[in-house]
Amino acid sequence: MPDGTSRFSLGSNKLYHYMGTSTFSNFTVLPEIAVAKIREDAPFDKVCYIGCGVTTGIGAVINTAKVDAGAKAIVFGLGGIGLNVIQGLRLAGADMIIGVDINNDKKAWGERFGMTHFVNPKEVGGDLVPHLVNMTKSGADQIGGADYTFDCTGNVTVMRQALESCHRGWGVSVIIGVAGAGQEISTRPFQLVTGRVWKGTAFGGARGRTDVPKIVDWYMEGKIQIDPMITHTMPLGEINKGFTLMHEGKSIRSVVLY
Numbered sequence: 001m002p003d004g005t006s007r008f009s010l011g012s013n014k015l016y017h018y019m020g021t022s023t024f025s026n027f028t029v030l031p032e033i034a035v036a037k038i039r040e041d042a043p044f045d046k047v048c049y050i051g052c053g054v055t056t057g058i059g060a061v062i063n064t065a066k067v068d069a070g071a072k073a074i075v076f077g078l079g080g081i082g083l084n085v086i087q088g089l090r091l092a093g094a095d096m097i098i099g100v101d102i103n104n105d106k107k108a109w110g111e112r113f114g115m116t117h118f119v120n121p122k123e124v125g126g127d128l129v130p131h132l133v134n135m136t137k138s139g140a141d142q143i144g145g146a147d148y149t150f151d152c153t154g155n156v157t158v159m160r161q162a163l164e165s166c167h168r169g170w171g172v173s174v175i176i177g178v179a180g181a182g183q184e185i186s187t188r189p190f191q192l193v194t195g196r197v198w199k200g201t202a203f204g205g206a207r208g209r210t211d212v213p214k215i216v217d218w219y220m221e222g223k224i225q226i227d228p229m230i231t232h233t234m235p236l237g238e239i240n241k242g243f244t245l246m247h248e249g250k251s252i253r254s255v256v257l258y
């Protein structure tokens, strides 16, 4: 709980609320700020994903970056977060959506949600950043760079690449990925002095109480997709299989049904 206490115990042992919510139990105690009321006809086994990944990805585009129609964007890491950034970019009307992932299986996934170009850094002959910047050049713009980039990997080297792939003068780079404890980001200050902006976002800058019900409505109206990203379901007893699939890059999201 926000005050450091717990409402769960097993015998004399204190148990902690998983991710502050303990949604893997039939009954839980939640901080009031963690609760949002959603429409009753929304299927729980699908809209549960709005509790983190969907809202984080779409919110990073709409609330944090405030992407405008016609933008050029690069998304690093096409997992459960990156794919939602892509569908947020499509919703916002971005023209060019470049997806970057070291796993070629993610190309088809990105295309399904609106990605227009795919780059596997392992298959780029030289440096990744100039390669990406070149892709964004157009007749009128020979400097190049994306209007918006998003790190959805949690890798600090990728975070730097994302910033440096932004357009000089106005490019905005949003860090969504959570880096390992103790890791630090770096770049040359010149990258920022010349007008790039480095930002971070938690839960896509969403206001849970009002934005979660709104995104549930978008799903129910068919504006956004969730079902195809739920690649696996399993009973609570097999929850560890869900973690294994995630670590192996074989699932986008697994939902525990109980």
Ligand SMILES: NC(=O)c1ccc[n+]([C@@H]2O[C@H](COP(=O)([O-])OP(=O)(O)OC[C@H]3O[C@@H](n4cnc5c(N)ncnc54)[C@H](O)[C@@H]3O)[C@@H](O)[C@H]2O)c1
Pocket (backbone or CB within 6 Å): 052, 053, 056, 076, 077, 078, 079, 080, 081, 082, 100, 101, 102, 103, 106, 121, 152, 153, 154, 155, 158, 175, 176, 177, 178, 179, 201, 202, 203, 204, 246, 249, 252
């Ligand atoms: N800020 C927030 O509120 C928030 C919320 C949820 C998740 N996250 C974080 O977002 C990140 C992504 O989460 P996810 O569920 O999509 O993870 P995921 O494991 O499903 O996806 C990560 C993707 O990045 C790719 N990748 C790994 N290294 C790469 C590299 N060097 N270059 C390019 N691609 C690379 C992987 O192949 C994979 O497709 C995690 O760090 C997670 O902790 C942040």
